[in-house]
Amino acid sequence: MYENAFNSIERALRAEEGIANELDYVEQTSWVLFLKYLHDLETERRDRAELEGSDYSPIIDGDFRWDRWSAPKKNGEFDHNTARIGDDLITFVDQRLFPYLASFRETAEGPKTIHYKIGEVFTELRNKFRSGYILRDVLEVIDGLSFNTQAQRHELSELYETRSNTDNASVALRRELLESCQLHTVLDCPQGTFQGAGVKTVVLYFEKGAPTREIWYYQLDPGRSLGKTNPLARTAATFDDLVRNE
Numbered sequence: 245m246y247e248n249a250f251n252s253i254e255r256a257l258r259a260e261e262g263i264a265n266e267l268d269y270v271e272q273t274s275w276v277l278f279l280k281y282l283h284d285l286e287t288e289r290r291d292r293a294e295l296e297g298s299d300y301s302p303i304i305d306g307d308f309r310w311d312r313w314s315a316p317k318k319n320g321e322f323d324h325n326t327a328r329i330g331d332d333l334i335t336f337v338d339q340r341l342f343p344y345l346a347s348f349r350e351t352a353e354g355p356k357t358i359h360y361k362i363g364e365v366f367t368e369l370r371n372k373f374r375s376g377y378i379l380r381d382v383l384e385v386i387d388g389l390s391f392n393t394q395a396q397r398h399e400l401s402e403l404y405e406t407r408s409n410t411d412n413a414s415v416a417l418r419r420e421l422l423e424s425c426q427l428h429t430v431l432d433c434p435q436g437t438f439q440g441a442g443v444k445t446v447v448l449y450f451e452k453g454a455p456t457r458e459i460w461y462y463q464l465d466p467g468r469s470l471g472k473t474n475p476l477a478r479t480a481a482t483f484d485d486l487v488r489n490e
Contacts, residue, residue, distance in 0.1 A: 249385050256381045262372035267420055272372050275365075276386050283310035284391045303358060308344050315387040322384070333376035342366055425450040432463045 253273060257263045263272060286302050293300035307313060313336060316323045328336055349363025373379040421427060429449035450456075 246389065249389055252385045253382050256378050256385075260373060260375055260378045262374040268372055271369070273382075275369060275371075276382060277389075279304075279310055279314070280386050280389065281391045303362070304345075308341055310387075313341065314383045322387075327380070328376070329380045330376040333379055334371075334373060337371050337373070337379070342369070342371060421448075421450065422456045425452050425456065426454045427456040427459055429460045429462060432461065 250273075254269070257269055257272075263269055282304065286304070290300045290302065302309070304310075311317060313328065316326045318326075345366035346363055348359040349367055352360035352363060354360060373382075427448060427450040431447040431449065433445040433447060
């Protein structure tokens with residue numbers, strides 16, 4: 245089910261001028277999938293609250309619910325008469341939906357709440373769909389997916405990770421990092437820094453807003469073995485001081 249859906253989405257996005265590379269594909273598919281997943285989760289919680297005779301306060305409400313803007317239905321069937329399409333759909337997403345979700349960052353009770361995390365994501369994220377007709381096709385495919393069981397969620401997670409972790413996507417991610425961020429330091433850590441024998445760790449230090457010009461490579465050699473009972477903390481603090489003074 246999911247593989248056929250992703251194949252359909254991939255075919256649709258080939259004609260979308262706003263999707264320039266695999267990284268765009270992953271990013272733009274992700275926000276649509278997330279909103280559908282959240283809608284299914286909220287529906288499940290709302291139904292449970294109704295059975296228990298308790299109240300449920302939705303995270304996303306009003307015109308911004310998935311079943312209002314993305315997949316309106318009438319008598320259980322998709323309602324083509326009320327569904328936004330074309331420029332109307334893009335305008336709604338750009339001028340109403342994304343600003344509404346981004347506002348959660350300011351209205352959330354704290355940084356650990358789901359409201360704050362949603363707001364933080366949609367503050368940074370931009371909709372890159374330019375065709376409301378292609379976005380409509382993608383929305384209808386994703387609306388047909390179900391995330392109600394743990395098995396379904398696991399299948400989706402595995403398939404999505406496999407598709408995202410391709411050579412082309414990795415190259416696009418590296419290029420995006422170097423062009424949009426100042427990658428100034430690469431810290432090469434010794435094996436055993438984190439749990440897992442033989443696990444290699446490289447830490448990247450970067451700042452958003454400017455392209456990479458010069459990179460400082462640092463091979464960490466603390467002169468001792470590292471592990472759970474002998475942490476990196478003291479050495480890492482020293483390294484942070486070095487980075488700040490560069």
